[in-house]
Amino acid sequence: MGREFASAAARWLHLVDHPARPEIVAVCDANLAATEWFTRNLPTVRQATNDHKDLLVNPEVDAIYCAVPHHLHEELYVDVIRAGKHLLAEKPFGIDLPACEGILAAIAQNPQVLVRCSSEFPFFPAVQRIARMVREEAFGRILEVHAAFKHSSDLDPNKPINWKRQVQFCGEYGCMGDLGMHVLHFPLRFGWVPKNVRALLSNVVPERPDGKGGMAVCDTWDNATLLCETTAGFPMTLETKRISPGDTNSWTLRILGTRNSAEFSTKYPKTLRTMPYEPGGRQAWRTEDLGYESAYLAITGHIFEFGFPDAIQQMWAAFVDELVGDVPPFGCVTPDEALLSHRIFTAALESGRTGATVGL
Secondary structure, eight states, X not given: OHHHHHHHHHTGGGBSSOSOOOOOOEEEOSSGGGGHHHHHHOTTOOEEESOHHHHHTOTTOOEEEEOOOGGGHHHHHHHHHHTXXXXXXXXXXXXXXXXXXXXHHHHHHOTTSOEEXXXXXXXXXXXXXXXXXXHTTTTSSEEEEEEEEEOXXXXXXXXXXXXXXXXXXXXXXXXXXXXXXXXXHHHHHTTOOEEEEEEEEEOOOOEEEOSSSSEEEOOSOSEEEXXXXXXXXXXXXXXXXXXXXXXXXXXXXXXXXXXXXXEEETTSTTEEEEOOOOTTSOXXXXXXXXXXXXXXXXXXXXXXXXXXXXXXXXXXXXXXXXXXXXXXXXXXXXXXXXXHHHHHHHHHHHHHHHOSOEEO
């Protein structure tokens, strides 16, 4: 993802009149050879290192995007925050609830530092349109919400194991930690917080090739379905799946209401489905193809399509916008929202173990 962010910064002129422009001046990777792509392609890079502490003492570095395996989140994020560097972190914002709480404690001790968490899918135009519908109370009484993020590459049992399939690196949350913040970003932003959860967790492939001719234990959850009652008074279903046949990075949101309903999936990235309803009227879904309707104005014409690199840049723009003191039209995940996600996933683990509905 570091290269995605570098690409977004390199084409910042794509945005129209954004109040600030990021410059990539330093890169870090435990494998120093991996930094070569950045130094080759970004003339602004003046530091390449394999020790993150070198970045923390670099006066040219104002903010850091940090993408590392989950077991390193607390250590590195706390180091960044205590060094006074602003941070765009990755989900799940700590390998478990205590780690997340440790990060928030560091934030509380350094209130001058802006800390946010990455989640790009709400920046698709259709999701921005749905957000506007929520603000305008266009749904009437919300009946239910379904949010999901699904992958399919792990359907192949011969796919070699990696760190995301091992509890010691990924954490016990498994797919919830890796994918769950994407699912929760939109609901939590509007205060749709679960008050309880019943979790259905599956470890579909218990071992995978280790890349050395043998097999290794795959001990994380592959699929999770969370059935929740929300404090807002309606049910909500949350799905995070690494083994969902046919789904390639499919993010979906469906909201059903008494006056309107809406549905979007990245399978059809420019298509928004809505169902406005008046009492006694017809119940018919409408399909609308949206153009490039971004949160931050861009040079792309309205008739053209919006894609994943654009969502990354829009999220990056929201972080930079907030960094210079503005209020973004739709902000990145906040630390408090990340903490809520940990409480939900921790309750889900207990539910998965006991078969009970667990209160938050």
